[in-house]
Each structure stands twice: as structure tokens, then as C-alpha cells.
Amino acid sequence: MKKSRGIRLLALLCVAALLGMYAVTVAAAVTASPYSFQLFLGCLVCTVFVPIFLHIMMRLFAHMSEKKEGGATLHEIRSARRKEKEEREERP
DSSP: OHHHHHHHHHHHHHHHHHHHHHHHHHHHHHTTOTTHHHHHHHHHHHHHHHHHHHHHHHHHHHHHHSEETTTEEHHHHHHHHHHHHHHHHHOO
16 A cells, blocks of 8 residues: 555656646746747657656566566576676686
């Protein structure tokens, strides 16, 4: 239950950030700022690519933390393999 609360909180923070970004863009457009078009393009890029990037990062994190090969995470497996390799290199 705690995990879903954290995710919800992060989602609300992202929504608040996007709304704030839109408010700044609208204020710049109303005041005829010379940067209003660049702010608009920035909002479009962030609206599309930031959620996609965050989704990809969350999927990668979930994949890396899954239990694999006898109850170990991928990180643990890679660490063990790295230690074995280092030990083999030190022996000869």
C-alpha cells in the first residue's frame, strides 16, 4: 500500500509541475514575451517526452528488481559474477 501512495504522490507532483509550466507559458503569451513560442515548444516536448521517459525508466527499474535465477535480482547476479571474475583474475 505504501508503494502506491508514493507513486500517487509522484504522479501528483508531475501533474502540478506540468500545470505550472502551462501557467508560465500562458502568462508569457499574454504579456507578449519574446520567448513565448520557445516556452510553448518546450511545453509540448515535455508533455510528450517526459512521461514516455519516466515510463521507460520505471519499466527498467521493475525489470532490474525482479527476482530471477533462484530468487536473486539481476543486480545481485551481476555482482556475484563480477566478484567471481575478479577472483579468477587474481588466482594465476
